[in-house]
Amino acid sequence: MSILSLDQHLKGFYEAEKKSLLAFYPGLTIHRLRQDIKLHAFLNGVDSEELFEFPYLPHRTHPLTIFFEKLKVGTPLEYITGYAYFYRSLFKVTSDVLIPRSETEILVELASQEIKRSYKNKQCRVADIGTGSGAIGISLLMEETAQLDMVMTDISEAALKLAQENFFSHKFAISSIHKTTFIKSDRLKDVPGEFNLILTNPPYIKKSADMAGVHSQVAAFEPHLALFLDDDIYDQWFNEFFTSIHEKLVTGGVSLVESHENHLEAQAEMARKIGFSEVVLVRDYTNRNRFLKLKK
Ligand SMILES: C[S@@+](CC[C@H](N)C(=O)[O-])C[C@H]1O[C@@H](n2cnc3c(N)ncnc32)[C@H](O)[C@@H]1O
Structure with a gap:
């Protein structure tokens, strides 16, 4: 089995799940998903231009696997990344708020x-x-x-x-x-x-x-x-x-x-x-x- 880059995996995931993703997240584009993954990675200490070129092995404990699984069930993006934009700032959010x-x-x-x-x-x-x-x-x-x-x-x-x-x-x-x-x-x-x-x-x-x-x-x-x-x-x-x-x-x-x-x-x-x-x-x-x- 060849190992895909994160970008290739994301494209495959988006195409396969597009119908249900758009039902949960109206207007969600692959571009927006890329930005959220970048934010998620950045907030977890990974700040790399090459993030999407890195090989991605969808092991169940990988933080991005958890990200993709949460998307599939419709978890709001803000609860997945843990942050929401409001007015001029970024606020931490959890399922308590x-x-x-x-x-x-x-x-x-x-x-x-x-x-x-x-x-x-x-x-x-x-x-x-x-x-x-x-x-x-x-x-x-x-x-x-x-x-x-x-x-x-x-x-x-x-x-x-x-x-x-x-x-x-x-x-x-x-x-x-x-x-x-x-x-x-x-x-x-x-x-x-x-x-x-x-x-x-x-x-x-x-x-x-x-x-x-x-x-x-x-x-x-x-x-x-x-x-x-x-x-x-x-x-x-x-x-x-x-x-x-x-x-x-x-x-x-x-x-x-x-x-x-x-x-x-x-x-x-x-x-x-x-x-x-x-x-x-x-x-x-x-x-x-x-x-x-x-x-x-
Ligand atoms: C619609 S949310 C608004 C949260 C935030 N102010 C915002 O605009 O995003 C309502 C908030 O009111 C709180 N709440 C519910 N009942 C309340 C009560 N009786 N007294 C004070 N706060 C209450 C909830 O815990 C929740 O945080």
Whole structure:
């Protein structure tokens, strides 16, 4: 049996598995796969231009064999490489956290505009509730020059630990004028003090009613705690959450909430009843309702 180079193996693998690969990873090209393999190799200490010319023996313990096997069953690429791109950085991800999505970058942009508009040269106390990998809070800490007092929370201890890891691996890109605290909490229940800005991308998919719209790969691999709420507690959960956001915001403070296109109108109405002075729906890149801007 002749030993193939990694490049020859990859071409054969891609052609043989193309149909199922494209079902799991719409638009996946061999070029993108090459880049992910390069990143995977680089993060595992192999940084070589000749990587794809090296002979590749598909032994079951070879890290790339594990890579190919995980692809075959549809494991998200980010969980295979262990990293996801978000905003301007790379974040470590594990199956304990949601893979940060590109639409959530809009929430960071909105928050950044708010900070630049209202807190130039002033301190701004910010909360990132349900921080997961820490992508939202850490992106802002890296971006902003106004002094941020950032509180990052999650109900999941494993998620909070990973957010802390990501914080420490980005700490050289974070100005020392900012202060950062990590708190384990159910929404805002154990979070002390008031905030100028409360950011959140909470679990917002109804476990039954919205399930048909969830890609099977998402439901199979991403943490359900990050995605779903039971249908029967959904409205009450958000009502309690928005009420506590209202209590914890200073007058004039703003909350930016990512949520489900099918439920945002009802959630906007809920927020008006709670007493927010301004409630605005914001669309995402696909022109769907995706965010609420709530002002106290
Ligand atoms: C949709 S993910 C968002 C993760 C990250 N902020 C992002 O945008 O990629 C929701 C996060 O909320 C956390 N979470 C779920 N229920 C929560 C609760 N009751 N209180 C606080 N965090 C919660 C999950 O563990 C998860 O990390």
